[in-house]
Each structure stands twice: as C-alpha cells, then as structure tokens.
Amino acid sequence: xxxxxxxxxxxxxxxxxxxxxxxxxxxxxxxxxxxxxxxxxxxxxxxxxxxxxxxxxxxxxxxxxxxxxxxxxxxxxxxxxxxxxxxxxxxxxxxxxxxxxxxxxxxxxxxxxxxxxxxxxxxxxxxxxxxxxxxxxxxxxxxxxxxxxxxxxxxxxxxxxxxxxxxxxxxxxxxxxxxxxxxxxxxxxxxxxxxxxxxxxxxxxxxxxxxxxxxxxxxxxxxxxxxxxxxxxxxxxxxxxxxxxxxxxxxxxxxxxxxxxxxxxxxxxxxxxxxxxxxxxxxxxxxxxxxxxxxxxxxxxxxxxxxxxxxxxxxxxxxxxxxxxxxxxxxxxxxxxxx
Amino acid sequence: xxxxxxxxxxxxxxxxxxxxxxxxxxxxxxxxxxxxxxxxxxxxxxxxxxxxxxxxxxxxxxxxxxxxxxxxxxxxxxxxxxxxxxxxxxxxxxxxxxxxxxxxxxxxxxxxxxxxxxxxxxxxxxxxxxxxxxxxxxxxxxxxxxxxxxx
Amino acid sequence: xxxxxxxxxxxxxxxxxxxxxxxxxxxxxxxxxxxxxxxxxxxxxxxxxxxxxxxxxxxxxxxxxxxxxxxxxxxxxxxxxxxxxxxxxxxxxxxxxxxxxxxxxxxxxxxxxxxx
Numbered sequence: 001x002x003x004x005x006x007x008x009x010x011x012x013x014x015x016x017x018x019x020x021x022x023x024x025x026x027x028x029x030x031x032x033x034x035x036x037x038x039x040x041x042x043x044x045x046x047x048x049x050x051x052x053x054x055x056x057x058x059x060x061x062x063x064x065x066x067x068x069x070x071x072x073x074x075x076x077x078x079x080x081x082x083x084x085x086x087x088x089x090x091x092x093x094x095x096x097x098x099x100x101x102x103x104x105x106x107x108x109x110x111x112x113x114x115x116x117x118x119x120x121x122x123x124x125x126x127x128x129x130x131x132x133x134x135x136x137x138x139x140x141x142x143x144x145x146x147x148x149x150x151x152x153x154x155x156x157x158x159x160x161x162x163x164x165x166x167x168x169x170x171x172x173x174x175x176x177x178x179x180x181x182x183x184x185x186x187x188x189x190x191x192x193x194x195x196x197x198x199x200x201x202x203x204x205x206x207x208x209x210x211x212x213x214x215x216x217x218x219x220x221x222x223x224x225x226x227x228x229x230x231x232x233x234x235x236x237x238x239x240x241x242x243x244x245x246x247x248x249x250x251x252x253x254x255x256x257x258x259x260x261x262x263x264x265x266x267x268x269x270x271x272x273x274x275x276x277x278x279x280x281x282x283x284x285x286x287x288x289x290x291x292x293x294x295x296x297x298x299x300x301x302x303x304x305x306x307x308x309x310x311x312x313x314x315x316x317x318x319x320x321x322x323x324x325x326x327x328x329x330x331x332x333x334x335x336x337x338x339x
Numbered sequence: 340x341x342x343x344x345x346x347x348x349x350x351x352x353x354x355x356x357x358x359x360x361x362x363x364x365x366x367x368x369x370x371x372x373x374x375x376x377x378x379x380x381x382x383x384x385x386x387x388x389x390x391x392x393x394x395x396x397x398x399x400x401x402x403x404x405x406x407x408x409x410x411x412x413x414x415x416x417x418x419x420x421x422x423x424x425x426x427x428x429x430x431x432x433x434x435x436x437x438x439x440x441x442x443x444x445x446x447x448x449x450x451x452x453x454x455x456x457x458x459x460x461x462x463x464x465x466x467x468x469x470x471x472x473x474x475x476x477x478x479x480x481x482x483x484x485x486x487x488x489x490x
Numbered sequence: 491x492x493x494x495x496x497x498x499x500x501x502x503x504x505x506x507x508x509x510x511x512x513x514x515x516x517x518x519x520x521x522x523x524x525x526x527x528x529x530x531x532x533x534x535x536x537x538x539x540x541x542x543x544x545x546x547x548x549x550x551x552x553x554x555x556x557x558x559x560x561x562x563x564x565x566x567x568x569x570x571x572x573x574x575x576x577x578x579x580x581x582x583x584x585x586x587x588x589x590x591x592x593x594x595x596x597x598x599x600x601x602x603x604x605x606x
Contacts, residue, residue: 360512362509362512362513365508365512366505366508366509366512369501369504369505369507369508370501370502370504370505371501372504373500373501373503373504373505373507373552374496374497374498374500374501374504374548375497375501376500376551377496377497377499377500377501377545377547377548377551377552378493378496378497378500378547379547380496380500380547380548380550380551381492381493381496381546381547381548382493383547384546384547384550385492399550399555399559400583400586400587401586402547402550402551403550403551403586403587403590404586404587404590406551407587407590407591407594408590408594411591411594411595411597411598412594412598414598415598415599415601415602416602416605417604417605417606426504427507427508427511427512428504428505428506428507428508428510428511428518428521429501429504429507429508431507431518431521431522432503432504432507432521432522432525432552432553432554433500433504433551433552433553434551434552434553434555434556434587435551436518436522436553437522437553437556437587437591438591438594438595440519440522441591441592441595442594442595442598442599443604445595445596445598445599446598446599446602446603446604447604448599449599449600449603449604453600457596457599457600458596461592461595461596461599464519465591467519467522467523468519468522468523468526468553468556469588470523471523471526471527472523472526472527472529472530472556472557472560472584473560473580473581475526475527475530475531475557475560475561476530476557476560476561476564476580477564477576477577477580479530479531479533479534479561480534480561480564480565480568480576480580481573481576482534483534483561483565484565484568484572484573484576
C-alpha cells in the first residue's frame, strides 16, 4: 500500500525530480537568491505587451530551461500539470496550448506548486506516466489587479500584507534515476479559522500549514528533526511565527529547521511588507535554491509545505472568511542520503 | 469548518504575533501629505484668483481640475501609488485620490481595449463616491427644500 | 496665514480618514464615500461654507467638498425651479471636477502603460 494513514502518499523508490527551471522578475533577481534563477528579467513586463503575457512568458521560460537541462523536448513529456493564481488558470491553459503536452490544469492557489509536484509524482509512481512536467507561475501585477486593486492605485497596504512573487518554476518528474528522490507527499485539508483580511494571509494560512505538517509527521512516523529543513511556502513574517507557535502547542519543535520561502526570496530591506507570496514564491525557492542544496549534499532531506489562501474577492466582499490549504512534499538528496 | 469559539480563540492567540499598524506615524504621514496637497490647492486658488477672472466662490473649479490633472499624470508615470503607500488617507481623501482611483482603474484595463477596458472601468473604483454623493445630496436637498418651503 | 489654515484643516480631515482605515479597518473606498456623504450633511446644516471661509483649500480640496458642492448646486437650482431643480442642479458645481477626471483619466490611460 502506498497510502499511509489517511492522506499521505509514500512513493516507491523510483520517483525522481530530474530537472528544474525557474524564471523571475526584477525584484526577485535583486533578492538574495537572484543569481540562482535560470531566467531573469529586469522589466516587470518581461518584454511583453501586458501583465498576463508577462506571466505566460515566465512559465514558458521556466519549462524551457527545465527541459533543456534534461535535454528533452515537449514531445518526450507524457503530462503537463500546471496552475497559477489567475481565474480559470489562464496562464497554464495558454502555455499548454503552446506546448501541446497532454494537460491537467491544477488550482490550489499558492499551494499549487507542491500540489502539482505531488500529483505528478503519484502519476509516475503509479505507472501512469513516465515523465511529467509540473509548473506554476505568479506575477505581482496580474495578482494585484485580479485580487486587489489596479497596480497604480494609491491604496496603503498594512505591514501584514504580502508581496506576490513574479516568477515561475517548473519541475521534471520521472522514473529515470537522478540525484533527488521524491519520497512522500501529504495532501492537506482546507482550514479556515475565520480570518477575513485579504491583507493578512499569513495568519489565515498558518493553521493549514501546521495541520499538514503535523499530519505528515504522524502518518510517516517521522520526527521534525529528521528533516534538515521544513520550508513553508509563503507564510511570511506574520504567519511563520504563528505556525511555529501552533506546532509547539502540539509538541513539535521546528524552531531550528523551519524557514519560509516568502522570507528567503527577498532581502529584508526590499519593500515587500511581510514577505513574498504566490505560487511562484515556493516554486522558485524550491526549484531554484533548495534543489541545488539537495544535489550538492548540503541538505539531505527536506519537507516543502506550499501554503495556499483560496482567496476570492467576491467571497470576501460577501463577508466570507478565507479558506486555506497546504500540501507537503518530501525530497531527498541521494548523495549522502540514507539510501 | 471551524466554529465561532475556535475562531475567537485563534484570533486571540495570534494577536500578539500580528504587527499593529503604526497609528501615530501613519496619522502623521497622512497629515503631512494631505495638508501639503491642500497647500498646493491654496496656491492654485490664489493663482487663478490673481491672474484669471475667478473669485473665491468659483476658483475651486480650476483648482480641482488642475489637481486632478497633476494626480492623473503622477498615476500615469507610476508615482502616485508610492505617494499613496506613504501618505495613506492623506493622498486618498483629497480630490487627487479621486483622480488616482479613476486613472489607475482606466490604465490597468487598457489591455482589454479602449471601449471595454478603459472606458468601462473608468469609474470602477471612484464610482461609489459619485453614487453616494449624488444620492446623499438628493435626499438632503429634498429635506432642506421641504423645510424651507414649509417654514 | 491662509496657507497655514489650509494645511492644518486639510491635514486634519485626512487624519480622520487615516484613523478610520487603521482602527476601523475601512477600505479607502469606504472612507471617501463616507466623507462625501458627510460633506453633503455638513452643507445641509450650512456648516461647510463656514469651514471653507476659514480654511480655503483645506476645505475645498478634500473629497468632503464634493458632497458639499453637489448639495450646493442642487439647492441653488431649487431656488429657481423647485423640487425639479434639485435634479437639475446636482452636478452643476462639480462638473469641472468630474469632467476633468474623465478626460484626464482617459487620456493618461491612452498614453501611459501601467508600471506595476
């Protein structure tokens, strides 16, 4: 049985993360991880005519660099799993129109990065696919204009607000051996503790992250210390301390090995309020930075928990609170790893 | 789905971890930015009264129009949103904030075309001000006029 | 002196707006719509005119003066035409503001590109 407990998938030994590709905008290029990203634009429009085209370019670039590193073409891929933050996952749809790979559109807000990786790994492990590409993207301006206000609107944002990462990440999953194994994944439950403020998504998402981490550890029988790093997606400066507190209450101490992608992608002096967010946030940090650490052996085993606020402006205006979700994927570097 | 008690408990628990808005600093910035915009308005009023044929009653019109033009241009070159982040209500409450709401909405929807994008969305954010203003003025006007005729 | 009063009164109105945003968690749109209604209400009691005499642009530049102008135009026209005059005159005094916002907003949107 590959199912462990109620919601955790334990993959066989034959699921690998073969290659990754990342593409980012100007703020992310200037961030502390800037040099690690494959494609970097110093123009928020990414040389395109409008914001939506810019986001599409980022996703296409991330896939292109992922496949070129693996020396593969679109025709070699069985399935393309992708999603983004925009309505009807338009970025993913239009990228899929271009690359003509059999396509499954996926939406889990900012958790889409790990959702697509987990589902892709399950397809490969189950023998339903040989090679899968999982990709996500987000763009600061497309997100602003869809979820909040026009980009040039002078509304003041509070310090709890997050800054949507302009970036895309793509990963190639297959059964062909590579230095990184995808070992397990825990699918999260939707949590909602009544936070209604769309400018405070860290507080809204922390319970989802805590629930998924706890469940993952329980169902896999692992301890928090077994992971060199437990990385949450975009809890930011507000949500990160909350998740630590929630886990501590349950007797899980992650104070030494927890980090948050939203706090890693920007320098503290960049004006990004509480930190980065968006599915591009966890994707570029995982696929651009953490994967390299796994390959070099400086990290052996990590758990990435991508957190998603399933935010909809209409629902917020109808006084609904924000449902949130978190999906976890465990990655293991083979070099110096346990097997 | 969580119940009310769980929600309240969570809200209480995370309160110390959530940064509070810096009330005093925000108010100070709003005062400075808002006051400064009004000073520019005062200078414009004096200018129109001195060099053109406007009196105290009518000088408000070209003043508002000029401020709106300045705010629209600042929105176009991508500066007004930065002023807004700094000034908060100080840049939202003056008439320049109205111009920014109109211009930013129009500009953002440019990619959907001139008719369905720019023109349709022009009042997306600022429309509520006109609606509430007109309805309020209508009702207050009726009441005041009724009083006047009855008295 | 005029400048000082404009600064003090205009700034103070904005501070009220800032407190509504920070403490009562209103959106800027809620604040501006409330202020327009407030401006009309103050004018209904004849208070806003005194504020303008006192503070000049400090009272005419904030969006509250939009509500004041709407009612003022309506009342002036009601003098001549009765109840129908309210409808006729409501946009009389605010015409310059609204038409220039439409014109400049449209032109800027045509010329510029959003910067993000």
